[in-house]
Amino acid sequence: MIDWELKGVEFINCNCDYGCPCQFNALPTHGDCQAIGAYRFDEGHFGNIDLGGLNVIGMFTWPKAIHEGNGRAFLIVDERATEEQRSALLSILSGEHTEPGKTIWNVFAATFAEVLPPEVKPIHIDIDVDARTGTVRVDGMVEMHGEPIRNPVTGAELRARIDLPNGFEYSLAEMGSGSSRSQGPIPLALENSYGQFARLHLNNSGIVHA
DSSP states (O other): OOOEEEEEEEEEEESSOTTOGGGGTOOOTTSSEEEEEEEEEEEEEETTEEOTTEEEEEEEEESSOGGGOOEEEEEEEETTSOHHHHHHHHHHHTTTTSOTTSSHHHHHHTTEEEEOOOEEEOOEEEEETTTTEEEEEETTTEEEEEEOEEOTTTOOEEOOEEEOTTOSSOSEEEEEEEEEEEOSSSOEEEEEEEEEEEEEEEETTEEOOO
16 A cells, blocks of 8 residues: 545535535435535645645536445546646545545545546636635636525525544535536536535545644
């Protein structure tokens, strides 16, 4: 197993209602799962390969709950990455070189029936976890917008968080609202649905706790 570690932030938008039942071992809001995830890795390595400063976007669908399988996945990798860096990121995000069940990517990998060939594109990612905001763009392929949940009467921002001490993705995530569009192999259209903003710090054994 090659030693790896990644530290950064994520903005996830799925088709569930705010809160996302999956976070509580419940069935998805509409019976299926559609999601787009944007990752900005500020620091990281795979063996002696530096992965800091690189971005990745993933599009995922499952016809029922995630654990029931038959999912599809498609990744877009930062064009700034070298071939060696791309291979390393794809290995990690495919769940390889990871203790079973210890990261979100390793868990997801066991549920996919089809993983489409990745593409390499310029990726713009701007994520502020504390502000619950995110802007993600891949020209001609992906547009994501994240903002705080707002009170439907007053318009005031609502702050809510999910704390998972034994999670396999994050320890603490800020809840928000997301709207996203994707074109290409997995076209998706999400509107004012579950948005998740979190700081990530993961390695072969899962979450790295401070």
